[in-house]
Amino acid sequence: TKLNFSSALEEERHVRANDRDYNERFSYADNRIKTAKYNVFTFLPINLFEQFQRFANAYFLVLLILQLIPEISSLSWFTTIVPLVLVLAITAVKDATDDYFRHKSDQQVNTRQSQVLIKGKLQNEKWMNVRVGDIIKLENNQFVAADLLLLSSSEPYGLCYIETAELDGETNLKVRQALTVTSDLGDDVAKLADFSGEVICEPPNNKLDKFTGTLCWKDNKYSLDNEKMLLRGCVLRNTEWCFGLVIFAGLQTKLMQNCGRTKFKRTSIDKLMNTLVLWIFGFLICMGIILAIGNTIWEQKVGSDFWEYLQWKELTINAVFSGFLTFWSYIIILNTVVPISLYVSVEVLRLGHSYFINWDRRMYYSRKATPAEARTTTLNEELGQVEFIFSDKTGTLTQNIMVFNKCSINGKTYGDVYDEFGHKVDITEKTPCVDFSFNPLMDRKFRFHDSSLVEAIKLEEPLVQEFFRLLALCHTIMPEERNEGELVYQAQSPDEGALVTAARNFGFVFRSRTPETITLYEMGQAVTYQLLAILDFNNVRKRMSVIVRNPKGQLKLYSKGADTILFDRLDPSNEELMFTTSEHLNEFAGEGLRTLALAYKDLDEDVFDEWMKKLLFASTALDNREEKLGALYEEIEQGMLLLGATAIEDKLQEGVPETIACLTLANIKIWVLTGDKLETAMNIGYSCNMLRDDMNTVFIISGHTMLEVQQELSKDKFSSGLDMEKTELYSSDSVFEETIIAEYALIINGHSLAHALEADLEQILVDVACLCKTVICCRVTPLQKALVVELIKRHKRAVTLAIGDGANDVSMIKTAHIGVGISGQEGMQAVLASDYSFAQFRYLQRLLLVHGRWSYHRMCNFLCYFFYKNFAFTLVHFWYGFLCGFSAQTVYDQWFITLFNIVYTSLPVLAMGLFDQDVNEQYSLRFPNLYRPGQLNQLFNKRKFFTCTLQGVCTSFILFFIPYGAFMTAVRDDGAHISDQQTFAVTIATSLVIVVSVQIGLDTNYWTAVNHFFIWGSLAVYFAILFAMHSDGIFTIFPNQFPFIGTARNSLNQKIVWLVILLTTVVCIMPMVAVRFIKADLYPTQTDKVRLLQQATRKQGPQEQNLRRVRRTSSRRSAYAFAHQQGYGELITSGKNMKVPTSSTSTYPLYSPTRGLTGTSSASICKCFRHQKH
């Protein structure tokens, strides 16, 4: 039964620790990972099988088989097999290289070392040898080797810290805790080796945040959840060691289960190309049928009479059968109309374009040494067609760095710099910074420009001191001091970090904390405060407070929070200060800063004792504990005295407003999708210049029910006259679209979005949103981000791009046509899921407007030319069919057919596709509206396809009928006849090669040395090969394969042949030139204009370009910013995350300096807290 069990789908997993024999019965996956697809032996069959699944390759295989049937074989087998083998080989080499790198990375991961407990001893083993049920030891900063059940750790209570950046992109530390029974095992190897618990748990799955199972050990059952699991891909932090039991290994780990095959993204051009190839295929069959019918008729009318000289067995049967055979013969010779090398050429081009992105130094971020990376090589041209950008905020638009920028203390603002005339000076990189050298514990990265604040500190102004004391005390940060004076703060929200760091630099250094105390260094003096209570932050309270007793024994409550909340709880005497501060807050908010108000209160000993008792009581209450606690907090946070306000800058990434302005000019709509709150999101909207005061209306939609949302949406739609403009917009010419109409912005909240995304409302949402210049969605979940992208994809048929940096952006990155990840951050999830990655948002401008535009332009020109070329080449056979009795006689030499696509004409068009620049990069960026044709899909669409194939058809017609006319009666200048089949073939082939070379010359806008080399080289190679194949030597070796001996010599020495070639070339090319010229004259596109301008300026010499400056003016009221989660308060006061054990194990040195702290004095309060928490 066990065997059956293992082979069936796993329903439940049984793992017994230290019992390999038992676990092996289930044949769980071992810890070896394999992402590579092939090995040496399977490569050829598997790869060939995969390649022949592609339509084009399969088609050519069928052709090859057809060619082997002598009755219909109109072409030698080599005409197909040579290109086919070449194409297959190139693809196979590419696949093999990819797979080699996968093998290498697999190998690297599989051979990582880990310590495994085997036979009672810790042994070093490679990762791939770790089995389910093994106990392994991890050390600090090591990667977790498999999905483990945490057994014990070096930290008290079996806690251990992990960083899950690789899993979910979150960089803050997470806590995992072992079961008490197992944590007692400690690091005693003997005990661990004896551990024989059995885990029964869920089968492998990809849910990163869920785990259910039970541990059975010594007749007891313990339930297991995700809090006890260490998942592969995490890194152990701040924990010296820990032991874990392997539950899932290798490919069954949650990490690997999550690396499911990502959906293969294809560009719209790809899809169009497939359609077109099918059409061409249909066209081919039509031609085959026409010619087959022609053959049937010819056989009846003419061929059967020609019996004298053509006695064929088939003919004796009937003409219809002959037509049938002719159909297949023509399918074979006209096969080149379906471009065999199209797909492989397109891949080569895309690969090249990707390398250009990787190589671009202007997308290289030197500070983090991160180059841009094209992780997908199949989407490049779509970068030139983007219409919608969905951007994350934190880490993408902003740096996620909070900087303490300004403050208002007791009615006086600090932070601005004034020159000697009292004018405000713009702060730049060069503005001198305040010197904090008086403070040995300062953070060197901190910058502040206003020296008056330091002077105030040095003058020991009590309120200023109190202000920073508050900042240093009222928070939930954990300090870490690795070396003396090297403080690192572990903050839950970057805002808090910024505030405490500011306090630190201004001389109020938060140095260490225990559950009961906080130690500050106030201007170099260690001062320890007793921490009596943390009144923690939550979303309703929007404030947090601490109650401390200072060394003088005074009780103080310090509070910080949203101004609106805090102002309601101030002492009435504060009113005047409140108004001044309020003004300052407005001022700060207008600059896009995030603000907090600070207040304090002296507490009465009696009042506090009373309150404390109530608190203890409430905290043990069984029901409504939260509310009761909230009410109590509310009670004590009254009548506070205002200290001032802080202003934190949520630092934008460099160049974000400029980039957004530029992309907007390129008619790309940028939507911000953020998990942040409405106020924060709007703040950033203003600071990015996406929201402006001169906008007509900013709609805010934050209804909680379907009905509300609907009303809000429709109200906006109708009352504001959007509807009218909509009709205007539709009726107006596209030319006038650029003129700015009234500007609107839409801001929609997450809960409203949930309703708006429902089927009834989504159409309205799309309509309204698309008429707004700016759309900001805030408080959205990762899933909603994806839904919004999906919505636009569905309704607008536009190319979407999603850009983000965190795990919460992964869904949207995967959903959008193009996903861009911001790299260089710690989390890798977004980058791993993305198609392109770079370090800075501003590179997006270059990626789209330069690389994207070029890629699109190149790809479109490439495709147009490619189809043109193949039609011109192939259809000559069609025309010839009417003159050779529809006998599937080829016009050209078979070798020419073999080599035309892969040798004579492949490289010039590839060079064009790789290097062409219609407009150089400066102009591409200076004229963002050059991006428009890509969005409108103007450069390659079905119409374009028809035009270029029509051009091909015409060219083939001219190519055939001019030599036909000329050769009817032609003889050589020595009187010998010349109108033989071989001379005819050489003349047409030479004309064709020259015509398509001239055409690629016309299509090439940017003749680099490579283009010259390839174009002239191709012509030279053509003639070289022509003469070589028509030479005496090769004929004497293979008389049957090279029957064209001497034709090149005998025909190309004739003036008449060259006159025919010249005439053909001119007739094929001149109309094209004329049409292009007149078109550019009468209806010049933006590109034409810019090219002319570019040429004009090039003649005049380079000029200095004025960079576009974006000025930001705003008078927005900003608000409070905090983390969205409940704070760390509980963890701090419970002491769980402290390394200071209360009990016996004194092996660990006291973590924080306890100078100035009398251990006993806090004991009673400690006890209080214990009670409170239980």
Added chain:
Amino acid sequence: MKNEGKSAQRPDNTAFTQQRLPAWQPILSAGIVIPGFLIIGLAFIGIGIGLFLTSQTIQVQEMDYTGVEKDSPCFRCTIPSNLNCTCEVTFSLSTLFTGPVFFYYGLSNYYQNFRRYGVSKDYNQLTGDTRYFKSRSPEEDCSPYSYDSNNNPIVPCGAIANSIFNDTFELYQIINGTKKQVPLDGRGISWWTDYNIKYRNPSPVNGSLAKAFDGTVKPINWPRPAYELDLTDPNNNGFLNQDFLVWMRRAALPQFRKLYRRITDGDYAAGLPAGNYSLTVHYNYPVLSFDGRKKVVFSNVSWMGGKNNFLGLAYLVVGSLCVVMSVVMLVVYAKFKFSDDDDA
């Protein structure tokens, strides 16, 4: 310093990687296109006039001798039972037909370019490789002209060789009622490469070419085996017979002419003088079954080859169109330019 690690990641600053390769960026500007069209147009008109005038100077005498019409001299030869039929076609020249004069035979509605017909030969055999006299490579190409009914191998095999044009002609000038034969030169009428490289006779066995063909039979339609194609000139036999070589070079189009003889010798080196001529046709080649036509053509050549009005006219037309286009474009350009100035 960390710089080393950083610079390793940093992309190279080369013109290639940064897409700054120096380049020539031509634009189809009015300054190039309009004069270009004009120059090409004028040049083409020039060439066209040259071609056309040259073509006019070329004399051509063309005569259909198929014998479809009842009153035509060769009508009687069209009756299939009439073997070894000879007919006589007369013509007169009013002026000197400047030499050298070339004598062509022409066929129309004749599909030498039919694929099956085209492949029906064996190049290995025709290079004189006697291994391929008995076998074929590939075997099926020559069929059904590969073996005769007794399963003897046919050499040269295939439809092309079998269908060789076998009418022969003699040309007489009629001077005062007497016929004076015009010498016809059949040497060197095929391509040099065909005669010297592509086609080779098998090495004579004991000095006899015929022995090399031992064990093979002649193509069905041939009156004599390959080694006896020209009884007058022993060197003009086998695969190196000039008429055979000319025939084997397949025509591209269903209407073609092939060189039969040159008139270069004796009294006629300067051309055919004005007067009456008589062409004796040994009528062997049936074409009526497929509605074909046979003709003889006398022509002289110029630097551009034979008479070819098409090319001259085509050049004239294309040249004129180019000139017209250049004018049209000039008008368009001027108009556009003015309107553009208005905008500015």
